[in-house]
Each structure stands twice: as structure tokens, then as C-alpha cells.
Amino acid sequence: MxxxxxxxxxxxxxxxxxxxxxxxxxxxxxxxxxxxxxxxxxxxxxxxxxxxVEGLGSNIVFVVPGKFQIGTTPAVSRLQLSDADYLNRVLGRPDAVAVDLTSAEDLRAGTNTYYASVQGTTANVVDVFDRPLAEGRYVSKADIATARRVIVLGPDAAAALFPDTDPIGRQVSMSGVEFRVIGLFQAKGGAFGVSPDTEVHIPVTAAQRLFGMDNISGFAVKADTPGDVDAVGAKLVDALKQKYQGDEFTAVSQTEILGTIGKILxxxxxxxxxxxxxxxxxxxxxxxxxxxxxxxxxxxxxxxxxxxxxxxxxxxxxxxxxxxxxxxxxxxxxxxxxxxxxxxxxxxxxxxxxxxxxxxxxxxxxxxxxxxxxxxxxxxxxxxxxxxxxxxxx
Amino acid sequence: MAEIEAVEVTRSYRMDGVSVDALRGVSLTIEEGDYAAIIGPSGSGKSTLMHLLGCLDRPTTGTLLVGGRDVGTLDDSELAELRNQTIGFVFQSFQLLARTTALDNVALPLVYRGVRRAERRKRAAEALDAVNLGHRIGHKPTQMSGGEQQRVAIARALVGEPSVLLADEPTGNLDTVNGDEVMGILERLNKERGVAVVLVTHEADIAARARRIIRVRDGLIEAVAEAPEPS
Known part of the structure; x- marks a missing residue:
């Protein structure tokens, strides 16, 4: 047939x-x-x-204490704010190292509240992570030197706390401590509840006082090219190991994060x-x-x-x-x-x-x-x- | 050469573990242009004999030659081909495909011969003409009377130009008038085209029209009666 x-x-x-x-x-x-x-x-x-993750910037390398893997809890940090200056010297580049100390806090403005991840940062964070401001200014070196109580809001935080008014110059309180709003981030967008738009930044010194900590969580450095990322990471880890004998440190690049997330997805x-x-x-x-x-x-x-x-x-x-x-x-x-x-x-x-x-x-x-x-x-x-x-x- | 030649053919079945001898040694010959009737009571083995003659089945023992080929030695595909080439079936219940037009029903045997569609349709139309149904090629079986359906079935049996037409109770489901017409067509084809016609029937008056009557009983041929040549 x-x-x-x-x-x-x-x-x-x-x-x-x-x-x-x-x-x-x-x-x-x-x-x-x-x-x-x-x-x-x-x-x-x-x-x-x-x-x-790519939006973080492909040249960024994070240095954190302990053996870091996605999915494990971060190790207890002994890193100090002064280590940033030490690492700057190691790299031979002033202001290369951005500092991070993060904690989740309740923010309050009038009757509005917002629960956010509050990041204590240094002035160079905007450059390292490429976070342009929509309005106002970012945390300055002077703010850090004097632990000034100023705050930069992400658009989501700003919308929640100040739905009807311009937030610049207004007060936001965390644990009863007042912070003055000095700047607003431009919207970046995100998904799965993780978005840079929900972040709020304060000077790292103010964050240490607010959180009652004298250490910091980790460092972030922007390498000159994506090819330098691994070398820079290794350099920083070596320097820190020298200073903190017996401690482990890990450099994590965006490629590694991408690889892990990619595998999971x-x-x-x-x-x-x-x-x-x-x-x-x-x-x-x-x-x-x-x-x-x-x-x-x-x-x-x-x-x-x-x-x-x-x-x-x-x-x-x-x-x-x-x-x-x-x-x-x-x-x-x-x-x-x-x-x-x-x-x-x-x-x-x-x-x-x-x-x-x-x-x-x-x-x-x-x-x-x-x-x-x-x-x-x-x-x-x-x-x-x-x-x-x-x-x-x- | 005889179209069909059976020598001491037997056929036994196993039914529920019991062996049943449906045919117990049958010899007969169907000549070219023959017109024979196989009669016998139900259970006599005449259906089994018809299945064998039609190459639907193989003998258990004995030799069965159809179109010169030994049926017992052929595999299923070769048997199918042999049926397609040499045998035309006409069934009591017509066996037409209900949703298919008369033309496509008639063309069906040519489908399995690998004939092209246009050629098939042409030859099917001719076959329908031969049974006086040239005007109803586009009708479906449900739109036709029993007599017309059986004529379509005859056209289908005819379309492949077989040498033997096997008709199993061809008038069994028809009234006398339609039965007569169907018989008339079969006889005309027998006479005009020289195709051998083998009727399987239990109706004596239908069988009486054949030139030979082969009486089957208990798996054996009981008698063969030659009708006098019509003058």
C-alpha cells in the first residue's frame, strides 16, 4: 500500500x-x-x-570570611573597617575596596513602616556597584568619618515610607535612632523578592553603632577587566590570610555565582x-x-x-x-x-x-x-x- | 490449468484444547470459467472449505493449489498477495466500509496492489458500470438498498480481475427480486468474462443454478452433481 x-x-x-x-x-x-x-x-x-547577577557588574569580586558556598551560612566575621585601607594598600589603589555590613531592620517614617536589608557602606559603593542616584547624594567620606546618621533609600523603600512626599531631608527611624534621608537610588528592578530597589544604605560607621557590631561582613572590589577578577580575588584572600593567621577567606566572583545559580535553575x-x-x-x-x-x-x-x-x-x-x-x-x-x-x-x-x-x-x-x-x-x-x-x- | 485444485485437504482446529476436524480429506477442482455451488448444512465444513479456497487459511494436511501456487507453503504476506490477485470475495453481509463511497469501496483491492489513485478510480468506475451502478459511484452504502450494496460488493470482487469469484451466501440477506438480480449478474460475469464462480449456499434453488453442485457433509464431499448442459 x-x-x-x-x-x-x-x-x-x-x-x-x-x-x-x-x-x-x-x-x-x-x-x-x-x-x-x-x-x-x-x-x-x-x-x-x-x-x-550580571547587573552587579561582571568585574566585581566579593571577599568574605570562611569557606563560602552558596547555600551555607556565612562564617562569623573578624574583619574590621580598617582592613579596607589595608586592602587598598595591597592593591595599590585608593578607594578600590567597598565595605559591607548588612542587617535587616524595621524602618519607620511617621506611621509608615518598611522592613529592609540595611547596608552599612563606604562612599565608593556607588562606583563599585554602579548604583546611580535619582535624587540627592550618596554617603560621603565625611559621613563615614563622623558616623553621621544619614540614609539613602531604594525606590521601593522610598515609596513605602514616603508615599506622598519627597523623602529628601525627612527623617527615618530605626530602633529609635533617627536618620536623615540624603539620596534616592534609581530603580533597577528585580525578581523573586530580591531586588536592589528594596535596599537602604547608611554609612558603615553608623551601621556599626546601630547594629552594635565592630566588625564588617565583607568587601567588594571592582577589577579593571573581567579577566583580572580571579587574580584580584586571590591577592585579597592572601593578604587577609596573612593578617588573620589561621582564618579562611573566600573570593567569590560573579561568574561563580552565575555558575551555581545556573546549575540550580x-x-x-x-x-x-x-x-x-x-x-x-x-x-x-x-x-x-x-x-x-x-x-x-x-x-x-x-x-x-x-x-x-x-x-x-x-x-x-x-x-x-x-x-x-x-x-x-x-x-x-x-x-x-x-x-x-x-x-x-x-x-x-x-x-x-x-x-x-x-x-x-x-x-x-x-x-x-x-x-x-x-x-x-x-x-x-x-x-x-x-x-x-x-x-x-x- | 485448473484455477483451484485441492487434493486430500484436511483442516483441524484446536478449540479449548479439543481438536476439531472441520475438513477430513477433500479433493476438488475448480476449472477456469467454472460455475460451482458448495452446499451443506451448517457445521458441515463448507465455510472452512470456502476459507481455504479463498486463501484465507491454510490446510492442515493435503495439497491446495490456487492459481498454480501451493497455499500450504506460502507465508501470510504471500497469501494476501495471492488473494488480492486471484480471488474476489462476495459476502452474505456485503462487508462494505460504511463511511466510504461506492467508488472507494470498489477500489479497495487495488489499494493493496499499489495501483495509483486515478487509475484505481477509473477501474472502479468501470466495475460499477458492469454491475449497472455507474450512476451511484458517489453514494455511501447507507444510502443504498441491500441489492445495490451487494452489487457494489460484486464490483469490488471484480475490480482486480480475479480468476475466481467466491460468493458466500450472496443472496442470504436479499429478497427474491434482488437475489435474482445478483445471481443474474454473477452468471453474466461467469459467461461473459469467463471468471469462475463458486457459490457457498444452503439454499437449494440458488445452488441449482450452478453447473455443478458439491455437497459437503461432516467434513467430506458427499456427492458432486453435474447439471445437464443447458441447450
């Missing part, structure tokens, strides 16, 4: 049972759409986080795709089931076709093609649906969705494979039917 003829016969059979074909397809449609959408969401999340994407794949498998079982019913219903037709000269493989290919057509049409519809759903998701929700061409190819390939895999058993059963028995069936 010619292949075009096989297609025609299979298509006619599907059309003859339109509702049943559609319902059977639905399992595959949902499975494929789920694969496409979930992979798109996973990919989108990865892209978003990646750009977020790729894993997440795969898990999502696998879950969606299971629904595709369930859809395949449905196809198998319906094909078995179809073979039983059409036993007489099979007998007749065989009597008229259909060989085993003619009948087998007819039913196999029917199953594969069912799943591949379902696959195409599912891909369309998945693309549409991804577009709607990225347009109307904060969830990013980035279509991955490989997921579309894979989803279609899998739906065809599902048709073959789950269609072959019913098709073989059809092909093997004894024409004498089949013709006798009522």
Missing part, C-alpha cells in the same frame, strides 16, 4: 470519530503544552536571575520538564487505550481488508499511522498552546517565560515517539488478526 494512501486512510479514520480523536489528543496536547510552558518559565527564570527546568513529560506519558497511555478499542471495533473491517489483500504490515502501518497522527497533531496543537500560554504569561504576570526552541523540537519529537510507542502494540494486534476470525466477528 502506498504511504499517501495510508495517510488518507488514517486521517479518515480519525475524522470519522472526531470527538473521540479530539479527547484522546487532549492528553498529548496538555502534556506538550505543559512541557513547552514549564521549560519556558524555567528558562525565563534563569535568564532573569542571570541578568540580575537548569536542574529546576529539567525537573519541570520531567513532570510535564509524565503527563505526556499519561496521554500516551490514553492513546494506546483508544487504539485498542478502535482495533476491536474495526475487527470486521480489518478482516475485510485482509481478505481483499491487505498484508499484516499494511494493517499494522494503518493503525500505527493513526496513532502517530493522533499524537503528532496533538503535539502541534500543544506547541501552539504552549507558545500562546508562554506569551500570555510573560505579558500579564511577573513570571518571565522564554521559549526554548529545543523544548519545542523535543516536545514534538516526544509526541511522535509516544504515538509510535503506544500505538505499536494495538497496531500489531490489528496486523496479526486472523482474517477468518476477524470476518466472523460481529
Amino acid at each position: 502506498r504511504i499517501t494512501e495510508s495517510f488518507r486512510v488514517a486521517f479518515d479514520a480519525l475524522r470519522a470519530n472526531r470527538l473521540r480523536s479530539l479527547l484522546t489528543m487532549l492528553g498529548v496536547v496538555i502534556g506538550v503544552a505543559a512541557v513547552v510552558v514549564l521549560v519556558a518559565i524555567g528558562g525565563g527564570a534563569k535568564q532573569l536571575v542571570t541578568s540580575e 537548569s536542574m529546576l527546568t529539567l525537573v519541570l520538564a520531567a513532570i510535564a513529560g509524565i503527563s505526556l506519558l499519561v496521554g500516551g497511555v490514553g492513546v494506546s487505550n483508544i487504539m485498542l478499542v478502535s482495533v476491536r471495533e474495526r475487527t470486521k473491517e480489518i478482516g475485510l481488508r485482509k481478505a481483499l489483500g491487505a498484508r499484516q504490515r499494511d494493517v499494522l502501518s494503518q493503525f500505527l499511522l493513526e496513532a502517530v497522527m493522533l499524537t503528532s497533531i496533538g503535539g502541534v496543537i500543544g506547541i501552539g498552546l504552549g507558545i500562546g500560554a508562554s506569551a500570555i504569561l510573560s505579558a500579564f504576570t511577573p513570571l518571565p517565560a522564554v521559549l526554548a526552541w529545543w523544548s519545542i523540537v523535543l516536545a514534538f519529537g516526544v509526541s511522535v515517539a509516544v504515538g509510535v510507542f503506544f500505538g505499536v502494540m494495538p497496531a500489531r494486534r490489528a496486523g496479526r488478526l486472523d482474517p477468518v476470525v476477524a470476518l466472523r466477528t460481529e
